[in-house]
Amino acid sequence: MTAHSTANSTAHTTAPEEAGAAKAADTALLRLDAATVRFGARTVLDALDLDVAEHEIVCVLGPSGSGKSTLLRAVAGLTPLDAGRVLLDGADQRDVPAHRRGVGLMFQDHQLFPQRDVGGNVGFGPRMHKAPREQRQRRVAELLDLVGLPDAQARAVATLSGGEQQRVALARALAPEPRLLMLDEPLGQLDRSLRERLVVELRQLFGRLGTTVLAVTHDQGEAFALADRVVLMRDGTVAQSGTPYEVWQHPADEFVARFLGFDTIADAVVTGTAAATEWGPLPVPEGTAEGPCRLLVRPTGVVLSAGGALRCEVVARTFRGGHVGVRLRPERGPLLEAECALRDAPREGETVGVGFDPGDIVVLPR
Numbered sequence: 001m002t003a004h005s006t007a008n009s010t011a012h013t014t015a016p017e018e019a020g021a022a023k024a025a026d027t028a029l030l031r032l033d034a035a036t037v038r039f040g041a042r043t044v045l046d047a048l049d050l051d052v053a054e055h056e057i058v059c060v061l062g063p064s065g066s067g068k069s070t071l072l073r074a075v076a077g078l079t080p081l082d083a084g085r086v087l088l089d090g091a092d093q094r095d096v097p098a099h100r101r102g103v104g105l106m107f108q109d110h111q112l113f114p115q116r117d118v119g120g121n122v123g124f125g126p127r128m129h130k131a132p133r134e135q136r137q138r139r140v141a142e143l144l145d146l147v148g149l150p151d152a153q154a155r156a157v158a159t160l161s162g163g164e165q166q167r168v169a170l171a172r173a174l175a176p177e178p179r180l181l182m183l184d185e186p187l188g189q190l191d192r193s194l195r196e197r198l199v200v201e202l203r204q205l206f207g208r209l210g211t212t213v214l215a216v217t218h219d220q221g222e223a224f225a226l227a228d229r230v231v232l233m234r235d236g237t238v239a240q241s242g243t244p245y246e247v248w249q250h251p252a253d254e255f256v257a258r259f260l261g262f263d264t265i266a267d268a269v270v271t272g273t274a275a276a277t278e279w280g281p282l283p284v285p286e287g288t289a290e291g292p293c294r295l296l297v298r299p300t301g302v303v304l305s306a307g308g309a310l311r312c313e314v315v316a317r318t319f320r321g322g323h324v325g326v327r328l329r330p331e332r333g334p335l336l337e338a339e340c341a342l343r344d345a346p347r348e349g350e351t352v353g354v355g356f357d358p359g360d361i362v363v364l365p366r
């Protein structure tokens with residue numbers, strides 16, 4: 001795999017009969033092709049297709065049980081496929097055992113060796129690969145420097161904080177220089193502020209090293225902060241794949257929208273730039289396809305104003321740090337949720353007028 005390979009690379013200098021294999025190598029470092037895993041009667045990966053380009057950071061998101069960890073284990077060679085293929089650099093991995101795939105897998109619970117010091121943990125992979133002692137020591141020092149623990153070589157694992165253990169586990173996963181690094185809930189057990197800091201550091205670190213990453217998380221904020229691309233899984237298949245911005249702006253369907261935390265979704269029928277709903281006509285962006293649909297109304301699209309046509313009673317206010325969530329019972333139609341600045345938020349029991357911003361109304365397939 002060359003450094004300039006991209007997801008859309010099409011240039012070939014190979015003979016026509018080699019073009020098929022070469023194309024796979026050019027287009028993706030990792031490719032899952034109809035990958036299927038069954039446990040008994042249950043299909044946990046269901047003919048899943050996924051490409052990860054070299055240097056790309058992909059985060060897999062999805063509800064508990066949707067198959068995220070199974071996906072990583074299948075790529076690592078720890079769970080066999082029942083059908084389909086895993087390709088690395090274009091080569092089918094069917095007969096390649098886990099330790100020969102050149103992928104790193106870091107589990108949620110770090111799994112550091114408690115009897116080894118930090119240096120012993122980080123140097124474990126290179127030692128298994130029989131790297132000479134001097135080279136190993138240099139690599140350990142470099143990596144500890146990279147993860148911000150330059151003086152930790154001789155520390156016992158038991159003396160490390162959760163965040164420090166996390167960094168050591170990461171340095172250990174990076175030490176054998178895997179062509180693909182896979183992380184399963186990498187920041188799962190850490191507190192929020194540490195996670196928010198580490199996720200930024202991780203992204204910078206991967207960028208600097210040019211690491212290709214496939215990470216699994218159930219935390220949307222973490223995925224959006226870390227990923228070049230997020231993949232949302234549902235029942236062993238891909239529900240949506242796109243940049244964090246694309247997925248946030250244009251959730252593919254109601255499942256994705258609800259997973260992202262949007263709850264105000266109702267039936268509607270679009271005609272021109274208006275959608276008929278139980279709340280009355282709502283504006284929709286120009287060019288929206290006409291006919292029946294599901295309509296997502298983002299809280300930022302519910303605008304409180306004295307002149308708003310829909311009268312609503314404020315039934316609850318929830319302080320959310322940067323803003324206040326205001327739950328509204330309209331005179332007709334289901335409950336609505338608005339997002340207000342603290343100083344503008346009405347009190348519980350007040351009656352307010354509501355209008356809608358078409359920029360924050362998203363048409364979803366029925």
Ligand SMILES: Nc1ncnc2c1ncn2[C@@H]1O[C@H](COP(=O)(O)OP(=O)(O)OP(=O)(O)O)[C@@H](O)[C@H]1O
Nearest residue numbers: 039040044062063064065066067068069070071218
């Ligand atoms: N070895 C196994 N034998 C039987 N069933 C399994 C096995 N491993 C996983 N499963 C089942 O497969 C489904 C998917 O599991 P998986 O761990 O991949 O989901 P996940 O999306 O990573 O979930 P979570 O977010 O809870 O970790 C679950 O219902 C799980 O119980």
